[in-house]
Amino acid sequence: xxxxxxxxxxxxxxxxxxxxxxxxxxxxxxxxxxxxxxxxxxxxxxxxxxxxxxxxxxxxxxxxxxxxxxxxxxxxxxxxxxxxxxxxxxxxxxxxxxxxxxxxxxxxxxxxxxxxxxxxxxxxxxxxxxxxxxxxxxxxxxxxxxxxxxxxxxxxxxxxxxxxxxxxxxxxxxxxxxxxxxxxxxxxxxxxxx
Amino acid sequence: xxxxxxxxxxxxxxxxxxxxxxxxxxxxxxxxxxxxxxxxxxxxxxxxxxxxxxxxxxxxxxxxxxxxxxxxxxxxxxxxxxxxxxxxxxxxxxxxxxxxxxxxxxxxxxxxxxxxxxxxxxxxxxxxxxxxxxxxxxxxxxxxxxxxxxxxxxxxxxxxxxxxxxxxxxxxxxxxxxxxxxxxxxxxxxxxxx
DNA sequence: TCAACCATGTAATGGGTTACATGATTTT
DNA sequence: AAAATCATGTAACCCATTACATGGTTGA
Numbered sequence: 001x002x003x004x005x006x007x008x009x010x011x012x013x014x015x016x017x018x019x020x021x022x023x024x025x026x027x028x029x030x031x032x033x034x035x036x037x038x039x040x041x042x043x044x045x046x047x048x049x050x051x052x053x054x055x056x057x058x059x060x061x062x063x064x065x066x067x068x069x070x071x072x073x074x075x076x077x078x079x080x081x082x083x084x085x086x087x088x089x090x091x092x093x094x095x096x097x098x099x100x101x102x103x104x105x106x107x108x109x110x111x112x113x114x115x116x117x118x119x120x121x122x123x124x125x126x127x128x129x130x131x132x133x134x135x136x137x138x139x140x141x142x143x144x145x146x147x148x149x150x151x152x153x154x155x156x157x158x159x160x161x162x163x164x165x166x167x168x169x170x171x172x173x174x175x176x177x178x179x180x181x182x183x184x185x186x187x188x189x190x191x192x193x194x
Numbered sequence: 195x196x197x198x199x200x201x202x203x204x205x206x207x208x209x210x211x212x213x214x215x216x217x218x219x220x221x222x223x224x225x226x227x228x229x230x231x232x233x234x235x236x237x238x239x240x241x242x243x244x245x246x247x248x249x250x251x252x253x254x255x256x257x258x259x260x261x262x263x264x265x266x267x268x269x270x271x272x273x274x275x276x277x278x279x280x281x282x283x284x285x286x287x288x289x290x291x292x293x294x295x296x297x298x299x300x301x302x303x304x305x306x307x308x309x310x311x312x313x314x315x316x317x318x319x320x321x322x323x324x325x326x327x328x329x330x331x332x333x334x335x336x337x338x339x340x341x342x343x344x345x346x347x348x349x350x351x352x353x354x355x356x357x358x359x360x361x362x363x364x365x366x367x368x369x370x371x372x373x374x375x376x377x378x379x380x381x382x383x384x385x386x387x388x
Numbered sequence: 389t390c391a392a393c394c395a396t397g398t399a400a401t402g403g404g405t406t407a408c409a410t411g412a413t414t415t416t
Numbered sequence: 417a418a419a420a421t422c423a424t425g426t427a428a429c430c431c432a433t434t435a436c437a438t439g440g441t442t443g444a
Contacts, residue, residue: 002290012300032292084294085305096196098226098347100278105340106206111279146299153292156361163357167350259411
């Protein structure tokens, strides 16, 4: 539901071709709304047909394999502005790792601790990346309204990673503790815990 | 990718019919992996065909509209245990509200503050619900391994809501500040900020 | 000229969502 | 007997993902 608006936003920030958009998604917007080039081309087609965007009139660009740049038309901008103010409930979380922890309650925690550690490494790396971006792009002053909003979004990403890191650390500790308990059981007989 | 495992987990916790599963998803597992009854029936069919679960042999249950209970077979349990330990990267976030903030950078923040306030209310309510569950189900002691894991999952939900509440509060403050700035502009002339 | 890369696309598949259909059971 | 509710399903659509196809440009 949101991809067309993500594209409109990107195109308003800077008119681009499909491939350029794909690259920009990979390193910026994609941090909170990812998309592949196939999705982007399909959506560009729809947006053009609906009159929200148009191809920039360049030298000539009929054929395949030829670069094609788009810009947003007033109708597209209006749609985007309407969407910004629209009432839309937050989606409930959907996280496979949480599900796996729950599953471990019935089939055992075998192998889970390693996976938790691996996720910790990944989230720490992501946090470092976000912080580097923060220093580079929002080090000091300047602060246009758009900058302040982009910084706000980045801080959400940073705090989210911090949340995951904190939670994963307690999960790892808890799993280690269970492993220790299980080892003790093996020595003294499982009845001790039951 | 995860729905079949969510169902296997639920069925291991307690053999159930499709509708019972749907209800249990609505009030427990669904907090971090939601599913509609259509998805569940479709998936139950696939799981039965693949030999991961089977219908409990009841009085007789051929027809439509007749209750049909399922239980997990050893093959299904094995698949679930393998999935728990499987290497699977965390999915990047996908959040429409963050996208809308970014969009507001190019089309203006009109209407966004109200939406942020609305989300704050919703997240506060969700947090209250989680905390009530925590008190009810994990008040004190008892603590089987499965209980500890379920509590861990619940704490993830709680901390996530706390993260959102904190972030939404700063977002609201920032938006209010921009509104004040815009009002000042209107009095003194926009050049003061540009 | 051939390989690498830039650029745009098509096709197939699968999961999620919404709307609708149908049969069985219980309650009034 | 009618209405409400329980219960299982079908169908259609949309979005996302993966694999593949095709044309154009540039440099070894």
